Amino acid sequence: MRYTILGGAKVSRLISEAGISRGSQKVIASVMGLACVFVIVTAIPSGVLLVSAGLVAVIALLTVSVLRITVTIEATDQNLTVRCRPFYSKTIPLQDIVDAAPAPSSSMIEGFGVRYLGQRTWGLLVGGPAIVLETPSRTWLISTPDPEFTAASILAHARK
Incomplete structure (x- = not known):
């Protein structure tokens, strides 16, 4: 104590x-990582890479907050x-x-x-x-x- x-x-x-738990942390990090990759991949042809990069940064910060x-x-x-x-x-x-x-x-x-x-x-x-x-x-x-x-x-x- x-x-x-x-x-x-x-x-x-x-x-x-x-x-x-570590297992849940891995699942959350994997899903959010895939979401970030999807955002970036779809942003490249549409020409909004800078905005999407900002969105990915926000997603990453929120994910770290949840994992902790x-x-x-x-x-x-x-x-x-x-x-x-x-x-x-x-x-x-x-x-x-x-x-x-x-x-x-x-x-x-x-x-x-x-x-x-x-x-x-x-x-x-x-x-x-x-x-x-x-x-x-x-x-x-x-x-x-x-x-x-x-x-x-x-x-x-x-x-x-």
């Missing part, structure tokens, strides 16, 4: 960190912070946590980034296993490599 130390006191504890997504869960004495880096961060007061449990395996767990899944449910996802975190106002589906440990750790912090 990772702690952030500030003035000699433990400020936050890393409970979980998940990233996109990580989902983290950190706890302090009062709050739980869930992040989908580099795009999103949310702080949840520990007293608002109703329940945390491993998520059932489903296709909803597949996907990447911050997603609204309907019915007050938000996902912070990088594919693979996840937990369901319940608060009075919404439900979170959060990717984690070890759902049982993560759920138990969150509940332990919330019950202090």
